[in-house]
Amino acid sequence: MLTAPQFTSFNPPRRILMGPGPSDVYPQVLAAQAKPTIGHLDPLFIGMMDELKQLLQYAFQTTNPMTIAVSAPGSAGMETCFVNLVEPGEKVIVCRNGVFGERMRQNVERCGGVAVCVDNAWGEPVSPEQVEDTLKQHPDARFLAFVHAETSTGALSDAKALCALATQYDCISIVDAVTSLGGVELRVDEWGIDAIYSGSQKCLSCVPGLSPVSFSEKAVAKIQQRKRPVQSWFLDQSLVMAYWSGQGKRSYHHTAPVNSLYALHEALRLLATEGLEHAWQRHRAMHQLLAKGLTSLGLEFVVAEPYRLPQLNSVYIPAGADDVRLRSTLLNEYNLEIGAGLGELSGRAWRLGLMGYGARRENVALCIQALSEQLASS
Amino acid sequence: MLTAPQFTSFNPPRRILMGPGPSDVYPQVLAAQAKPTIGHLDPLFIGMMDELKQLLQYAFQTTNPMTIAVSAPGSAGMETCFVNLVEPGEKVIVCRNGVFGERMRQNVERCGGVAVCVDNAWGEPVSPEQVEDTLKQHPDARFLAFVHAETSTGALSDAKALCALATQYDCISIVDAVTSLGGVELRVDEWGIDAIYSGSQKCLSCVPGLSPVSFSEKAVAKIQQRKRPVQSWFLDQSLVMAYWSGQGKRSYHHTAPVNSLYALHEALRLLATEGLEHAWQRHRAMHQLLAKGLTSLGLEFVVAEPYRLPQLNSVYIPAGADDVRLRSTLLNEYNLEIGAGLGELSGRAWRLGLMGYGARRENVALCIQALSEQLASS
Known part of the structure; x- marks a missing residue:
């Protein structure tokens, strides 16, 4: 018999998921x-x-x-x-x-x-x-x-x-x-x-x-x-x-x-229960709040304004910022996950998700604060 | 807009799952x-x-x-x-x-x-x-x-x-x-x-x-x-x-x-943690207990003894028993699910699962008791 590995139960931390998905799951859904x-x-x-x-x-x-x-x-x-x-x-x-x-x-x-x-x-x-x-x-x-x-x-x-x-x-x-x-x-x-x-x-x-x-x-x-x-x-x-x-x-x-x-x-x-139109409107409103904060930090969107998805905000990584280190700091120090760039945008952009339950004021505030602190120190 | 349907949260009862799967899930797993x-x-x-x-x-x-x-x-x-x-x-x-x-x-x-x-x-x-x-x-x-x-x-x-x-x-x-x-x-x-x-x-x-x-x-x-x-x-x-x-x-x-x-x-x-060999042995032991009870009720196995799976016990539906009504009674009155026959055995056999966490003495006891009561009254 191959020996049985002995592991403890897995206890994930409570992250704030602002990447391209999975998004923050409603507590009621869990x-x-x-x-x-x-x-x-x-x-x-x-x-x-x-x-x-x-x-x-x-x-x-x-x-x-x-x-x-x-x-x-x-x-x-x-x-x-x-x-x-x-x-x-x-x-x-x-x-x-x-x-x-x-x-x-x-x-x-x-x-x-x-x-x-x-x-x-x-x-x-x-x-x-x-x-x-x-x-x-x-x-x-x-x-x-x-x-x-x-x-x-x-x-x-x-x-x-x-x-x-x-x-x-x-x-x-x-x-x-x-x-x-x-x-x-x-x-x-x-x-x-x-x-x-x-x-x-x-x-x-x-x-x-x-x-x-x-x-x-x-x-x-x-x-x-x-x-x-x-x-x-x-x-x-x-x-x-x-x-x-x-x-x-x-x-x-x-x-x-x-x-x-x-x-x-x-x-x-x-x-x-929320209503679809209300959900669409909420995503739009939280995106506007996030976009304002990102712009104030000098970050530039990948997508031109009329075509931007409220729920998925791609911004170019500013010169001088260390992509991997910054994302890792956000994850470890703020419990905040943001998304890496994919494909052509790998290493060139971050993807900030505001999806469903994740499209909330506190998430926007935390994200702007974390980016502000970490970009200032990079 | 199509109107939003308004439903309450789904609250499933706690069943005892002795069909062909899904089996009883460990509370720790849930x-x-x-x-x-x-x-x-x-x-x-x-x-x-x-x-x-x-x-x-x-x-x-x-x-x-x-x-x-x-x-x-x-x-x-x-x-x-x-x-x-x-x-x-x-x-x-x-x-x-x-x-x-x-x-x-x-x-x-x-x-x-x-x-x-x-x-x-x-x-x-x-x-x-x-x-x-x-x-x-x-x-x-x-x-x-x-x-x-x-x-x-x-x-x-x-x-x-x-x-x-x-x-x-x-x-x-x-x-x-x-x-x-x-x-x-x-x-x-x-x-x-x-x-x-x-x-x-x-x-x-x-x-x-x-x-x-x-x-x-x-x-x-x-x-x-x-x-x-x-x-x-x-x-x-x-x-x-x-x-x-x-x-x-x-x-x-x-x-x-x-x-x-x-x-x-x-x-x-x-x-x-249990150990594979112990789990195999537990399935075997619970099967023997179940088989003894089923046999005492006069039920006959579909599979000859040397080839019987401990975890999936197929028995012929006895003459005079109403397949659908009996399974429905077990489900509604005992919260016990047993499996219907599939394919060639549809309407001719029941499939009693003893799988994983479901392979426990209390499940065997309940199953035998329920079948005993319901077959006697059919």
């Missing part, structure tokens, strides 16, 4: 998660799932029946959209203005699809003009895929305009709303979004590990017309829906992540 | 999960992940460096093994003696592999003789895949003998240990298992949603020699390992399910 596990086919659990579906529909502003939480993180939600919709040889216009657009391209190619990329610089939004030109050049494109809120840069793209183009050019839209859901205006039905995915750990302030998704009637029809099975058994929505469907008997697909779903139910319930 | 969320790149979290890896290696009895928890349930663990290992056109011998062998076949085909099935009746173990015959008939087979503990029937197969055959015929073994890990003897290195996956919600008594996996050197070499990328971005182990590797800087792949990993750390810590 408590919900610790409630007793019950069976995933228990009638009481099924009742909770029915409520959860309605709460997800509210958060997405949709009446799509195919609205569920994928039992895995946001990147599995992304993959759920691509593997269910895209068949080999089909063409997808993919907009890239950061890490996650590029990840979409990789997903398209792993499904055997053909990706046509529309590129914008990191920090810029997706250009509807470039997208329209590309749609004109590729009349055989079946999909338009883009990121609503680029977590790697903090840029907001015009999802409403892009989805209108998708409809106009007879494409199915696939939208990454990982960082946008609950933080900025997002209206799935009104904007004609066909497939959308998000994450539990950003502006919903739930624990990480779940990915809300929704598919329109048009997207469902495309899935139903598939010529070959979805390459992923785990993410195959025709199988998953037999469990989530809510009509009659639920059939077993996989064991639902029971306690994480308790947490998501509670987080969405808190969002519904 | 408490661990409710600890504050910290960042997935926080040095303290990385330290916890390093311990978690050692605890997983102990539970699997392996020194495989590629030993991690997939951020999704057991069926994603299954898919992780197949999509990373099997390339289009490669032949896989798949043993089917219940639901999960058939699911393996579907996974093989969705990867473009060629499945050759070895069938045994539901309730029987996989036959090493039939497997050897099939290996002889298919010298071009690259993999042997089987389920160690069939959750749909309660049959235990001889993983040691089957893996020896895989080695002898130069195949890579892929083993489903969803229900076996922590409940019965399992020795990954000693038995020469190449790829194995499990679930958090069975004999580990953790919350559902994670899938421990481990790959041998031989399996890793096969993955490294792939000619084309893994079809799943989310489950691509070459990408995932850049986060779990522990050497130097961890690079971001997806946001780890932080709180669920706290829970798994605690569940595995409790297993290491």
Whole structure:
């Protein structure tokens, strides 16, 4: 026998999470998660799932029946959209203005699809003009895929305009709303979004590990017309829906992540209690407060003012500041986590999140104070 | 705006979970999960992940460096093994003696592999003789895949003998240990298992949603020699390992399910404290107690005595008993969940789980008492 390692229980400190996610989790959500596990086919659990579906529909502003939480993180939600919709040889216009657009391209190619990329610089939004030109050049494109809120840069793209183009050019839209859901205006039905995915750990302030998704009637029809099975058994929505469907008997697909779903139910319930529009407004207000403080410290935003995400503030690291040491000091001395730059912005920018429960005055105040003290001493 | 639904917080009752999983979760594990969320790149979290890896290696009895928890349930663990290992056109011998062998076949085909099935009746173990015959008939087979503990029937197969055959015929073994890990003897290195996956919600008594996996050197070499990328971005182990590797800087792949990993750390810590062999022995002892009671009630096991899983007891539903009504009465009046039959055994058998923290005297006593009362009145 290999010897048993002996460790003590893990006791994490209470951090203030102002990075790109996970965000500060509501105390009520942590408590919900610790409630007793019950069976995933228990009638009481099924009742909770029915409520959860309605709460997800509210958060997405949709009446799509195919609205569920994928039992895995946001990147599995992304993959759920691509593997269910895209068949080999089909063409997808993919907009890239950061890490996650590029990840979409990789997903398209792993499904055997053909990706046509529309590129914008990191920090810029997706250009509807470039997208329209590309749609004109590729009349055989079946999909338009883009990121609503680029977590790697903090840029907001015009999802409403892009989805209108998708409809106009007879494409199915696939939208990454990982960082946008609950933080900025997002209206799935009104904007004609066909497939959308998000994450539990950003502006919903739930624990990480779940990915809300929704598919329109048009997207469902495309899935139903598939010529070959979805390459992923785990993410195959025709199988998953037999469990989530809510009509009659639920059939077993996989064991639902029971306690994480308790947490998501509670987080969405808190969002519904606050009201979506109020949550959007709160993110905006806290961003303005933070932006004022950052500007007063001489920090410059990566993204131009009209396209800034309130929930994800990217600022250039000032000359003379030691990126790694400063972030480490904030973490160890202030219990404050801010995000490093990713990809092209690695070592060049910080990402300051104000997501969900984290978008609070005290967090803004602490962040400005900590940066002020540490930049002065660097 | 669509109107916000107003629901109260979900308050699940405290059930006794004696179905096929999720099992009763250790109170310490529920408490661990409710600890504050910290960042997935926080040095303290990385330290916890390093311990978690050692605890997983102990539970699997392996020194495989590629030993991690997939951020999704057991069926994603299954898919992780197949999509990373099997390339289009490669032949896989798949043993089917219940639901999960058939699911393996579907996974093989969705990867473009060629499945050759070895069938045994539901309730029987996989036959090493039939497997050897099939290996002889298919010298071009690259993999042997089987389920160690069939959750749909309660049959235990001889993983040691089957893996020896895989080695002898130069195949890579892929083993489903969803229900076996922590409940019965399992020795990954000693038995020469190449790829194995499990679930958090069975004999580990953790919350559902994670899938421990481990790959041998031989399996890793096969993955490294792939000619084309893994079809799943989310489950691509070459990408995932850049986060779990522990050497130097961890690079971001997806946001780890932080709180669920706290829970798994605690569940595995409790297993290491008890000791694997003690846990195996406890499952055995509780099974004997339960079997005695079931037999005294006149209930008959689906599986012949030598192949019975201690942690999953399938018994035929006696004539005259109303399956649905009885399970519903146990749930509502005793807060006791037992499992329905699945697939071929649907409506014909019950599945009584004694998994992890659930394998306790009081659970056995309650189960026998409840069945005794309800069968007498039916």
